[in-house]
Amino acid sequence: MTHAISIESVSKRFGSLQALDSVSFTVAQGEFFALLGPNGAGKTTLISAMAGLSRPDSGHIRIMGHDTVGNARQARMTLGVVPQELVFDPFFSVREALVFQSGYFGIRRNDAWIDELLHKLGLTDKAGTNMRALSGGMKRRVMVAQALVHRPPVIVLDEPTAGVDVELRQSLWAFVQELNQAGHTIVLTTHYLEEAETLCSRIAMLKKGKLLALENKDKLLAHSATREISLKLAAALPASLQPLKVREADGRHILQLADIAGLEDVLRELRLAAVEVRELSIHETDLEQVFVKMMHGGRV
Amino acid sequence: MHGFMTLFKKEILRFWKVAFQTVMAPVLTALLYQLIFSHVLSQHVEAYPGVSYTAFLIPGLVMMSMAQNAFANSSSSLIQSKITGNIVFLLLPPLTALEFFGAYLLAAIVRGLVVGAGVLAVTAWFGLPLPSHPLWILAFAALGCGVLGTLGIVAGIWADKFDQLAAFQNFIIMPLTFLSGVFYSINSLPPLWKTVSHLNPVFYMIDGFRYGFFGQGDVSPWLSLAVVGGSFAALASWSLYLIGSGYKLRQ
Numbered sequence: 001m002t003h004a005i006s007i008e009s010v011s012k013r014f015g016s017l018q019a020l021d022s023v024s025f026t027v028a029q030g031e032f033f034a035l036l037g038p039n040g041a042g043k044t045t046l047i048s049a050m051a052g053l054s055r056p057d058s059g060h061i062r063i064m065g066h067d068t069v070g071n072a073r074q075a076r077m078t079l080g081v082v083p084q085e086l087v088f089d090p091f092f093s094v095r096e097a098l099v100f101q102s103g104y105f106g107i108r109r110n111d112a113w114i115d116e117l118l119h120k121l122g123l124t125d126k127a128g129t130n131m132r133a134l135s136g137g138m139k140r141r142v143m144v145a146q147a148l149v150h151r152p153p154v155i156v157l158d159e160p161t162a163g164v165d166v167e168l169r170q171s172l173w174a175f176v177q178e179l180n181q182a183g184h185t186i187v188l189t190t191h192y193l194e195e196a197e198t199l200c201s202r203i204a205m206l207k208k209g210k211l212l213a214l215e216n217k218d219k220l221l222a223h224s225a226t227r228e229i230s231l232k233l234a235a236a237l238p239a240s241l242q243p244l245k246v247r248e249a250d251g252r253h254i255l256q257l258a259d260i261a262g263l264e265d266v267l268r269e270l271r272l273a274a275v276e277v278r279e280l281s282i283h284e285t286d287l288e289q290v291f292v293k294m295m296h297g298g299r300v
Numbered sequence: 301m302h303g304f305m306t307l308f309k310k311e312i313l314r315f316w317k318v319a320f321q322t323v324m325a326p327v328l329t330a331l332l333y334q335l336i337f338s339h340v341l342s343q344h345v346e347a348y349p350g351v352s353y354t355a356f357l358i359p360g361l362v363m364m365s366m367a368q369n370a371f372a373n374s375s376s377s378l379i380q381s382k383i384t385g386n387i388v389f390l391l392l393p394p395l396t397a398l399e400f401f402g403a404y405l406l407a408a409i410v411r412g413l414v415v416g417a418g419v420l421a422v423t424a425w426f427g428l429p430l431p432s433h434p435l436w437i438l439a440f441a442a443l444g445c446g447v448l449g450t451l452g453i454v455a456g457i458w459a460d461k462f463d464q465l466a467a468f469q470n471f472i473i474m475p476l477t478f479l480s481g482v483f484y485s486i487n488s489l490p491p492l493w494k495t496v497s498h499l500n501p502v503f504y505m506i507d508g509f510r511y512g513f514f515g516q517g518d519v520s521p522w523l524s525l526a527v528v529g530g531s532f533a534a535l536a537s538w539s540l541y542l543i544g545s546g547y548k549l550r551q
Binding site: 014048051052053054055072073074076077079081083085087088089090091092096097100101102103104105106107108146147150 | 301302303305306307309310313314317318381384385386388389390391392393394395396546550551
């Protein structure tokens with residue numbers, strides 16, 4: 001099956017800054033994919049190149065098999081992008097903005113779908129309101145609707161929840177998940193790593209324009225499974241377990257395990273030393289820890 | 301084609317929603333010029349035999365207003381979209397360079413013609429005779445707006461800031477329009493300045509337009525048509541090339 005997105009050795013330089021350095025990966029149709037990285041990692045540059053807003057110095061990008069340079073019209077028809085910057089046209093109302101956006105994609109009489117988008121995004125009672133009069137969160141919703149007017153099979157959301165209240169974040173993700181279940185491919189960048197962890201099945205991490213990791217989310221977390229256990233004991237920690245100890249907190253020993261199988265060894269040592277366990281808890285690694293570790297030079 | 305029609309409609313609505321500023325204001329300005337200049341100079345100058353200065357001035361003012369507003373429409377729309385960032389909504393869809401260019405151009409021409417009709421309506425009472433060649437009038441009105449509308453597209457794409465656009469307007473467009481024979485016949489100028497005026501394409505727009513009203517001009521209307529048409533073709537090609545190449549629009 002054709003990849004939803006195929007990125008082949010894409011490089012882009014702005015003056016002395018290598019914004020993208022030979023980045024390659026593919027996103028399958030129907031995937032929920034996260035593109036992560038710190039500010040300046042090249043995420044937005046990569047999205048701009050997918051959207052045809054900038055042209056790679058070398059390499060190719062295909063959206064649903066359509067080259068973004070050689071077959072730009074088809075590529076743009078199949079892609080919906082929610083840009084990161086909060087932008088709007090102050091001359092028009094919400095509905096006008098959506099009708100115009102449909103028209104630019106060559107779509108006439110799109111009212112039924114526009115009404116549905118307005119409804120899903122909680123904008124129905126704002127349809128006649130001028131864009132200027134909307135709050136930041138409402139403007140963001142309109143931008144999401146604008147990206148979807150042409151029902152693109154591939155949807156890219158660049159930091160869609162930056163500066164957005166909790167309620168909108170939740171309703172937005174519910175809507176995006178619904179789109180994903182309906183078969184749309186979703187690519188998102190976000191600073192809220194728990195969002196990526198909850199929603200996405202596969203993750204790419206970028207740093208300084210290079211692809212640092214590209215994995216299934218569970219695998220990525222498993223790889224870097226430096227799981228920690230917290231133990232409250234009736235007696236001192238046996239000497240054999242001292243090398244695993246990373247710190248002590250609130251009278252509890254925090255031990256680091258290479259993987260979850262190590263727990264059995266710890267319990268055996270405790271039984272042998274006849275030390276009673278009063279409390280035991282396991283802390284799973286989350287994406288944030290993996291992210292921080294990788295961005296500080298570690299490779300998973 | 302529907303993309304072009306949509307963008308064209310959007311551009312029309314954009315200026316029409318603020319018509320007080322984009323149509324009424326330039327009409328009032330032209331009316332003030334007409335009142336003041338015709339009052340001061342009507343007794344002193346007869347531009348062409350049998351044509352009073354007051355009548356002579358009207359087509360000049362109409363064409364100047366059309367040219368300036370056609371330029372303002374495309375250039376200000378583009379720079380506003382670029383600076384506020386909403387140009388992204390035009391760059392994401394599959395609009396072709398020709399659709400993009402055509403919509404901005406046609407909207408600029410419409411704004412120019414609407415302003416021109418307004419100026420004509422308020423100044424014609426000062427003694428404009430019935431036009432002797434209406435087709436020439438229409439041809440030069442449309443082409444003149446087309447040239448300045450296209451120049452506005454180029455300037456709007458080129459400028460990164462409002463002050464760069466203002467400089468373009470104040471240091472290029474204003475001198476070209478003011479020194480083009482709006483207020484005088486270039487035959488009244490010393491030979492050097494007469495020659496210099498012949499290098500100004502706006503002169504030909506105004507002279508050809510005026511020919512349509514009075515049946516006489518400083519040069520042949522065919523020469524004017526060739527210069528204005530040639531200028532339009534050159535600017536349109538340049539503008540299409542800029543849009544197609546993504547200059548300053550797509551990094």
